[in-house]
Amino acid sequence: MRKIVLILVFVVSTSVFSQKRAKTIVTIDGEKITVAEFRKMYEKNLGVIDDDDDAKSISNNLNLYIDYKLKVKEAYRIQLDTMPSYRREIALYKDQLTAPYLQDTTFINTLVEDAYFRTKNEVKAKHILILLSKEATPKDTLIAYNKILKLRERILKGENFEVIAAKFSEDKSAQNNPKTGRKGNGGNLGYFSAFRMVYPFEVAAYATKIGEISMPFKTKFGYHIMQVDDIKESKGAIEAAHILIKGTSASSEDRIKDIYTKLKNNENFEALAKKFSEDTGSKNKGGKLGKFEAGRMVKPFSDAAFSLAHVNDFSTPFKTRFGWHIVKLIKKHPIRSFDEMKKELTDKVKKSSRMQLSKKAIVTKLEKKYTIIEFEEAKKILNRKDIRTLPKDSLQQTILRINDKEIGQEVFVEYIKNRSNSPVFELFKTFRDTQIMNYYKENLIYTEPEYAHILKEYEDGLLLFELMQEKIWQAATKDSLALKKYFKTNVANYKTDELKTIKGQVINDYQNFLEKKWIATLRQQSEITVNKRQLKGLIRFYREE
DSSP: OOHHHHHHHHHHHHHHHHHHHTTTEETTEEEEEEEEHHHHHHHHTTTTSSSSSSHHHHHHHHHHHHHHHHHHHHHHHHTTTGGGGHHHHHHHHHHHGGGGGGHHHHHHHHHHHHHHHHHEEEEEEEEEEEEETTTTTTTHHHHHHHHHHHHHHHHHOOOOHHHHHHHHHHHHHSSTTTTBBBOOOOEEEEEETSSSSSSHHHHHHHSBBTOBBOOOEETTTEEEEEEEEEEEEEEOEEEEEEEEEEESSSHHHHHHHHHOOOHHOOOHHHHHHHHHOTTTTTGGGTTTTEEEETTTOOOOHHHHHHOOOOOOOOOEEEEEEEEEEEEEEEEEEEEOOOOHHHHHHHHHHHTTTTHHHHHHHHHHHHHHHHEEOOTGGGGGGGTTTTTTOOOOOGGOOOEEEETTEEEEEHHHHHHTTTOOOOOOOHHHHHHHHHHHHHHHHHHHHHHOOHHHHHHHHHHHHHHHHHHHHHIIIIHHHHHEEEEEEEHHHGGGGSSSGGGGGGHHHHHHHHHHHHHHHHHHHHHHHHHEEEOOOHOOOOOHHHHHH
């Protein structure tokens, strides 16, 4: 029973103190500073102040906080916040501070998990591409879509995917070349894993079932259809070395066989590579190629390298389009666990184009939260071919409204002036998303208290630095006569009467003197009221704690 009473007393005490935290502890020229604000500062500084009673004194720290507030107030009074250097610094800091708020953490975690699955499992696919320029109109886009849709229908009715790819795909690697006799790959891309293809292509590859033909999907290159042939667990990466004899003639084959015989007779692989290999990029390194994944090299080379079971094993001679090779396994790099790869994959995701999806996810959430109106009459300028040269006085209509913020036609035209790589209607979508994100960023100080607190702390801290630089630090170093006068007045406090031998110490003391004198003046010019009742309650709280 006693335990329950104690818990109730603690809860009531905590509740009462929480109410007190909303009370004012000090008022400076009408500006009220709450117990909560002061307490936050005090507790934050506890870890860096000296471990003695005076340093931890609530009263002493309140006086220091009042001095801090007076300095910041003075910085605003003399308009240090209008300096271009200050504004640039704050703008840079805002960009850094807002970055985490512009990412959908849950969505990013999903992207990272997907990236791990796609790193651990590689997919084999072939595709057909119909190119689409960045400047394509809606009409061009529809033509390309219908064209590839018809190719898909032909394959579904029984025609061979690779034959169709060789004949109609606009990916040149798929096409046969009658002039040179080179046979195309029929759209075959071999095995690949995460981050190897543009992101929409990667998504389609892992979403399409083995043997099925995907619906048309769009990448920056145009429209694709795809057939997935296989998906298997990745072999990871390896480090390997090789010896290359260029050409595919009988003499080239004889030379590689001679080298193979030397290897069988235990001659050193690296030495033979340096002596005989015709790969100028690797021969001086003993044939070493570094680390690579399956599919990064031409297929015969990749197959031979990844078939080696043990470190230091080497292959029998084999042929690629480059010539004859022997490859040696140096080291295996199997796929690590998710926990081991999480940070690396997160960094990759954040640097990749898929991060745009995270921003889009935030925009989608904001669209549900905000009232967004597009003004169709004003949007008619999107159909004007001369939109980028329209005079400003004809661009005065509101084209977009986000809650209470109106964005005019002029802002949109300015946005697209140097963006000619996409159709205007596509640029409007991007502009709309950008404006939504800008509105969100502008209002973070109202919607995210922690963000507002950190930003204000940085703004005030930067202002204080500029103020101290101007009022104290420069004054103490530039005015040599004032420094000498201070030294003569206080020479009894030093062990020498030669200023130059202890100039650094004297400058520091003089700065402290100037600061105390300046603070005293600021206090005289200000009306400061301390709520003694709240101060006593705060002292009692920390003493009991």
